[in-house]
Amino acid sequence: MRLGRARAIGLEGLRGHLVTVEASLNDGLPAMTVVGLPDASVNEARQRIRTALSNSGCAMPATRITVNLSPGELRKVGTVFDLAIAVAVMAAAGHLHAGAAEATVHLGELGLDGRLHPVRGVIAALLAAREAGIDRAVVPAGNAAEAALVQGMRIRTATSLAEAANIHGANLPAPQQPMVSARVPERAPGGPAPADxxxxxxxxxxxxxxxxxxxxxxxxxxxxxxxxxxxxxxxxxxxxxxxxxxxxxxxxxxxxxxxxxxxxxxxxxxxxxxxxxxxxxxxxxxxxxxxxxxxxxxxxxxxxxxxxxxxxxxxxxxxxxxxxxxxxxxxxxxxxxxxxxxxxxxxxxxxxxxxxxxxxxxxxxxxxxxxxxxxxxxxxxxxxxxxxxxxxxxxxxxxxxxxxxxxxxxxxxxxxxxxxxxxxxxxxxxxxxxxxxxxxxxxxxxxxxxxxxxxxxxxxxxxxxxxxxxxxxxxxxxxxxxxxxxxxxxxxxxxxxxxxxxxxxxxxx
Ligand SMILES: [Zn+2]
Structure with a gap:
């Protein structure tokens, strides 16, 4: 059995909880089981991740894959876990550095073409990650401005699954995104202002x-x-x-x-x-x-x-x-x-x-x-x-x-x-x-x-x-x-x- 882990954040309103995504590869017929997501989301997530992986130049391992999202009692909804699930599977398959994936919070929804789509709630999620003692995150490039507002985090952005995987040492064809470091500017004078x-x-x-x-x-x-x-x-x-x-x-x-x-x-x-x-x-x-x-x-x-x-x-x-x-x-x-x-x-x-x-x-x-x-x-x-x-x-x-x-x-x-x-x-x-x-x-x-x-x-x-x-x-x-x-x-x-x-x-x- 081979294991891979990645971190994600589940949100209840503005309150975020650290979620550990664990993928294990076992002998058996190729199939993917996801545990810890509500029924409706599971099928969609499986499909998106399988297709996104193959469209990123990295085929799904041809074994039995079990993905577990914990803690189990926390209700996890939405597509924000896509990236963490895909990265955990790639870590288990040995496509990227497992330690780096486990030490990083991943946020983002995957498109079937492997692109990484922005998600809502990125600031609250990163604040929760920092609170939980994790200072590394990968977020969709479309969320870069929000992510830059959270101090004390080492944040990388990605426009695709391949780019996200390369951050953890994979070697997939994709351009490299710069690290988010500069703070976005505060509202410039002359922008929309209250009535005087x-x-x-x-x-x-x-x-x-x-x-x-x-x-x-x-x-x-x-x-x-x-x-x-x-x-x-x-x-x-x-x-x-x-x-x-x-x-x-x-x-x-x-x-x-x-x-x-x-x-x-x-x-x-x-x-x-x-x-x-x-x-x-x-x-x-x-x-x-x-x-x-x-x-x-x-x-x-x-x-x-x-x-x-x-x-x-x-x-x-x-x-x-x-x-x-x-x-x-x-x-x-x-x-x-x-x-x-x-x-x-x-x-x-x-x-x-x-x-x-x-x-x-x-x-x-x-x-x-x-x-x-x-x-x-x-x-x-x-x-x-x-x-x-x-x-x-x-x-x-x-x-x-x-x-x-x-x-x-x-x-x-x-x-x-x-x-x-x-x-x-x-x-x-x-x-x-x-x-x-x-x-x-x-x-x-x-x-x-x-x-x-x-x-x-x-x-x-x-x-x-x-x-x-x-x-x-x-x-x-x-x-x-x-x-x-x-x-x-x-x-x-x-x-x-x-x-x-x-x-x-x-x-x-
Ligand atoms: Zn009157």
Missing amino acids: LAAVRGQVQARWALEVAAAGGHHMLMIGTPGAGKTLLASALPGILPPLSEEEAVEVAAVRSLAGVFDPETGLDRTPPFVAPHHRTSPAAMTGSPRRAGLMAQAHHGVLFMDEAPEFRRDALELLRQPLESARYSVDRAAESATFPASFQLVMAANPCPCGKAVGTGIGCECPPMARRRYAARLSGPVRDRMDVHLELHPVALKDLQDTRPQEASADVAARVRRAREAQRRRYQGLPWRLNAQADASWLRERYAFSPAEIREIDEALRRGLLSMRGYDRVVRVAASIADVAGRERPTREDLLAALTLRHPEATP
């Missing part, structure tokens, strides 16, 4: 509310007439948030790689993601599947903007509860399941009523009261309750439209947000939260020790039932962000009142 606040006319209150939300990581609900600039404001948010750390940026890239939307031209993208699903987006697209990250995961470390939020399907809105509560969500499909990270800042926009005119005095709105109530009710409940900042937007005033003086640009606002984040970092050092939106409100109240005079209006709103206890806590958190943006050590009575107005426009005295 300099383009927003007027809307002083809205600009400030956006800044406060950015500073403290607060979810935000904007209600306003069509054309009031809700989309422009929301799309400016990533530009005033702090850029991602390297670790965060790699995590975002890993999600994009698993979603199949990684852009090799962009490389390591430090801009927080901005994901804006259409209101007809299906719940399945929001979550994705265990093998394909959905939109909620793609918004991780960034912004999820839901325009026309009441128009979303109720089951799509319900899906937000899990990520809003725990910054992650799980997806189950048939026998597979996966958990995705989804720590995003949620921004929802809505018209005030179906016709869109019931703002301010409401003159011009002709919606029946019933239709108006039903429209508002679509956003009620737990999701609305998590929106710390509620903002009513009015159409831009004529005098603001005519005002041609330059508006404050995103870069200046971003500097204040950065300062506010720095204040939070100092305040929450050694504590389990990073941002005001996550902070324990009783801890904040104790720290600030508001005087009865400072907190009178908030207490009054609570007593009159205009504010729930949870709402009270949210007002305190938003007040902390208002003070941080202004560079104050602690919120003043005015900050608390401003927070009350942001949280509950109707509860303000």
